[in-house]
Amino acid sequence: MSERTTQFTRSLGGLFHRAGIFGAVVLILAIGALVSPKFLTAGNLLNTVDSVMLLGIVAVGVAFVTYSGHYADLSVPTTMAFSGVMAVEMLRFGFVPALLAGLATGLGIGLVNALMVGRLRVNPIIWTLAMSYLTMGVMRWLWSNQQIYPDVKGGDTGAGRLFTELYRHEVLSRIPLPMVILALFAVAGHYVLTRTAFGQQLKLVGSNPSMAAMTGVRMPRTVGLAFVLSALAASVGGILITSLSKVGAYYNGEGYDFDAVTAVVLGGVMLTGGRGSMLGVLGGVLMLGLMSNILTLLGVDTFAQRIVKGAVFLAVVGVSSLLARRMGRDDA
C-alpha cells in the first residue's frame, strides 16, 4: 500500500474512533427527517428514547464485559428473566424484598460467571451460553413453563400494584424512572470506567491481558467484577421489563444480549478490548433506537428490522476490525 493510502486509512480510522457514534446519530437524524415528516417531532423522538431505555441500562453493563476483551455476556437475557421472575415470586414478602431478591439473583449469576471466566478462564462465550441455558432450564423447571403475575403473587399487600407501576413511575412527576436509572447508570459507568482504579485496570486487561497480569492487576477480581456489573445491570433491566410487561416469564429479555452487544460495538467499544467510552455506548443505544424508529416509519416490520440490525452489526464489527488492523494497533 502506498504511503498516501496508508495515511488516508489512518486518518479515516482516527475519525471513525474520535468523532465516533454521534456523527452517525446526526446523520441518521437527517435521514429520518427526509424519510418522514413525523420523524423529527418531539413526540416521536421521546418515544424512540423511551423504547431504548431498558436496552441502555443493560448495555452499560455489557460494555464492561466487552471493554475487558471478553466479547459479550450471553447470559444477559436469562439473567433479566430470572431476576424478574424471582422478584415477582418474592412479592408476597413485600415490595422491597422482591426488588432485593431480583438484584440478588443477578448478583448470584454474575458471581458464578465471574468465578468461571475470571478465575478458571473458561471461554466467555461458551460459558455464558451454558449459563443462560442453565438458568433457563431452572426457571422453566421450577415454574413449570408458567408465567407468573405480580398482582397474583403480591396478594392483597399492594406490592403487586407497586411492582407493575414501577416502570411507569415518574420521578418528580415528570421523568420516567427507567430514564433516571439509565442516566444514573451511565454516569456511574462513565465514572467507574474513567475515574476508578478498577476502570483503569480493566483498560489494561482489555488492551493486553498478559501485561496487566504482570503489572499486578488481580485478574480474577477485575475480570470477574466486569461480569458482575453486567449481570447486575441486566437484573435491573429485568425487573423493569417484568414490571413493564406485568408478567414474570422465562422469555423476558430475549434478544437483549445481541442488541446490547450491537449497541456497545456501534458505540465504539472495540471487541478487542480496552477502547471505548460510556458516552459512545449511549450513542450506540440511541442509534439503534433511531434506526428501528425510521424503519418502522418506513413500514418495515420487526423481523426485517432484525436483518438490518444484524447487517449493521456485522458491518461495524468487520470495518472496525479491518481499520484497527490497518492502523497497526491490534498487534499487541
Add this chain to the structure above:
Amino acid sequence: MTMHKERITSLLAALDRHRIYVLLALVFAIMPFVAHGFGTVNNLTTVLKSSCLNATVAIGFTLVLICGELDLTIGATLTLGAMLTIGLQPHLGRPGSFAVAVAAGALVGLCNGLIVTKARVNSFIATLGSMTILQGILYIYSHGSSVSVTGPADFRLADFLEKPLVPLLTPRVLITVALVAFAQGVLTWTRPGRNFFLVGGNRETAWFSGINPARYVVGAFVVSGAGAAVGGALFGLSMCSATPNLGASCLMDVIAATIVGGTAMTGGKGSVLRSALAVLTFTAMFNGFNALGFPSELKILIAGLVLALVVIHEAAAARRHEKARGRRPMLMEELRRKAPPQERES
C-alpha cells in the same frame, strides 16, 4: 506405590479420552431397568429417529470446532433448510427444493467463513451477527408461523423416510448414519481431512507446510452450513412441516454433545463419530427421563449442566497443564534420584 498411582492416573486419562463410549454404554445399560418401556424396539427406533437431526448438524459443527472456530448459526440454518425444502416444494418439486435448501445452507456457511477469514472477525461474534440476520429472514419467510406442504398432500415420502426398513433403522436414520460415516471417513482417511486437524492444531505450521488455512476454515463453515441444512431438510421432508423455532434448542444440544464427545474448543482435536454418539447418548437419556416422568424442562437444565461441567473440567485440566509447563523432566529426574547435580565437565 508411585507405579500404582501412575497406573490409576493413566487409566483415568484413558477413561476421560473415551468418555463418550462409557457414557453411551451407561445410558443404554441403566435406562432399560429404570425407565419403563425404554428398551422396546419401538422406543429405541424413536430414540434413533430423534437423534438424526442433531447428529447431522453435529457433523459440520464438529468440523468447524476442529478448525478452532465456532458456528452459532447452525440452529437457524437447519430451520432454513427445513423451511425452504417445504416451502419451495410446490414450485421446484422435492429434489429441486432440497437442492436449493442445501445450497442456501452452504451459502450461509460461505458468508460466515469469508467474514471470519477475510475481515478476521472473531467467529463467535461473526456468527452471532449472521444468526440474527438469518432469524429475521426466517420469520419474514414464514410470517412467524409454521410452514407446511400446501396443495394435495403427498405423505408417501414422509412415510417411507420414517418407517423402519429393518428393525430400528428407518431410511432417515440410515442416511444420517451414512453421512456421519462418510464425514468420519473423510476426516480420518483422506489428506484434506487430516489437514483440517493441522489447521486447527497449529495454523502457522499448517501455513508453512504449504496448506492454506483460510481455505480450510471457509470449507469447514460451508460444510457446517450445508450439513445443518441437510439435517433440517430431511427433517422437513419426513415431518411435512417446519416451525420457525425448530432449531432453537439445537444449538445448545449440539454444542453440549460435541464438547462432551471430546472435541476441543481450542481446535485440532475432535471426531464426528463421537459427536454423533454423544447426540445419541443425550437423546436416549432424555427419552429415558421422559419415560421416568421427568418434566421436559429438565432437558434444557441438564444439557446446560452437562456442558457447564465439561467446560469446567477442561478448563481445570488446561490449568493443570499450564502449571506443569516449563518444569523440565531432567530436573524432575534429578529430584527423584535425590542426587546432587552433576555438572558437565568442559
Add this chain to the structure above:
Amino acid sequence: MSDIGLALQLEQVSKRYTGMLAVDGVDFDVRAGEVHALIGENGAGKSTLMNIIAGAFADYTGRILIGGQEVALHSPVAAKRHGIQMIHQELSLARTLSVAENLLAGRLPARLGILDRRALRAEARALLQRVGLDSLDPATLVEDIGQHEAQLVEIAKALGNRPCILVMDEPTSALSRDEVKHLFEIVRNLRRQGLAIVYISHHLPEILEIADRVSVMRDGKKIATREMRDVTQADLVEMMVGRAAAADLYSRKARPAPGKEKLQVRGLTRIGVFHDVSFSVRCGEILGIGGLAGSGRTELARALVAADAPDAGELLLDGCPVRPKRLSDAIRLGMAYLPEERKTLGLALRLSAGENLLAALIPRLTRRCHYSARRGDGTLGRLMGLLQVHPSDPQVTVHNLSGGNQQKVLLAKWLAVEPQVLILDEPTRGVDIGAKVIIHRAIEDVAEQGRAVILISSDLPELVSLSDRVLILRHGRMIREMPRESLSEEAVLLAANGGVGDV
C-alpha cells in the same frame, strides 16, 4: 570462486534494520558433511544472519550461493526449495496431532485420495529411526511425548524435507545431559550422511564437542572462523567478548559500599524449574544473576515477585519473613519485576506512553475510589525527563516508539512505584547504545539511592560492569557466587557453562 564442497556460501551479506546494521558484510560458509558452529553474545547478529538464510527477509544485500549457484532467499518457501531447513528454539509442532502426521504435515502419503496409513507409518518410522527414536510409536500424540522427544521429532520433521543444509538454533536448551549426548550422536550421523549443519549455541562445551569449525560474531560482524581443533574454550570466550570493545560504555563506576541486607531468599524452590536457591541482596547493591538461557533465571525472578507460586522456601524483607501471594502483594511490599518480554508482558502497545508508565501505579493514584491520572503527572514528567523518552509527549502510542524508547517507558513504569527491590530481567535487550547508556545510569541511580537491584542479563559486559556481585545459575541451581573483584566476562561465561571460573 565457487567450491563444490561448499554447501552454502554467504558473501558480504548485510541486513539493515531502521538505522542499524544488524549484520554487517558477513562472509560465511558451510561444507557438506560439516558442523559449523556460530557463536556470539545476544545481539551479535547471529539470529539475524540465520533468519536471512531461512528466507525471512526480502531486503538483505550481498550474495548467497548454494552448491555454487547464486540464489535469492527472499521467502521461507524459497529457502525450503533450496534445501534449507531451520529448527527453531520454540517448537512448531501441532500438539493435538500424532507424531506421524506432524512429521509429514502437508505431504501426507495418499493413494487415489485415500490416506495411505501404512506408508504414513512406515515413512514416519523411517524418519524417527534417523533420529534414534526407534521405540516411539508414530501414532502417539505430540502432547503426550516429552520435550526431548518433541525436539527430536522436530529434527526428524526437518529431515523429512530432505534438506542439504540444516540450521539448528539452541537445540539443547531444554535437554538433559544424556539427551544431549543422544542428540550429538544423531548430529554426527547426519554429518556422516553429508549434511551441512549450522549449529547455533551458547553452550561452549557443546560446541567444542560437536563442531568442526566455529565462527564468532560480534556487533554484526564476523570476527573469525577457526578450525575447532585449533581453539580452546578460553579462546572462544575472548573472541566473543572482544577485550577493548566499548570500554568507556562499560566503565565500572565506584559505588559506596552496600548497606544492610534488604532481601534474603532461603531455599526457594519450584519443583522442576529451580531448586533450593538461597541468596541475599543488600541496600544499595546491584546483584547480578548470570546463567545460560533455560537455567531458570527468569523463573526465579517470577517466583520472587509471586508471579508464579514457589513450592518451598522463604523470603525475608528487612529481616522479616514475608509471604506475597500474588504479584500485587509483592508490589505493595516494595518489589518490582521488569519482565524480559517487552512487547507481550511489559507494555500494552496500543496504549499511550503515559498510560503504560502509570499502569503499575494505578492503586496508588486512587484515593477514596477516585482515580486521578493528574496525581501521577509529577512522576510522569520526572521519569520521562530522567530517561529522556523521545518523543517526550506522554500521549504518543507506545507502538509508535522505537525499541529503545519503549524499553525506557517500561523501566519508568517500574521506577514509578519506587521499589525497594528492583528486579530487572534483560533490561536492555534489543535497544540502541544511546538508550542503553541512559538505562544503565538509571539503574545505578536506583542503587545509589540505597535500594536493592537484582539484574538478570545475558549481556555480559552489562552484567559485569553494573553488578557488585554475580550469582551463577545453572540447571536451576545456584552454583557459584562471584565477588566484584573476580568478575570478568570470561569468568562469568565459563562459570555459566559449568567450567571453572578462574581464567
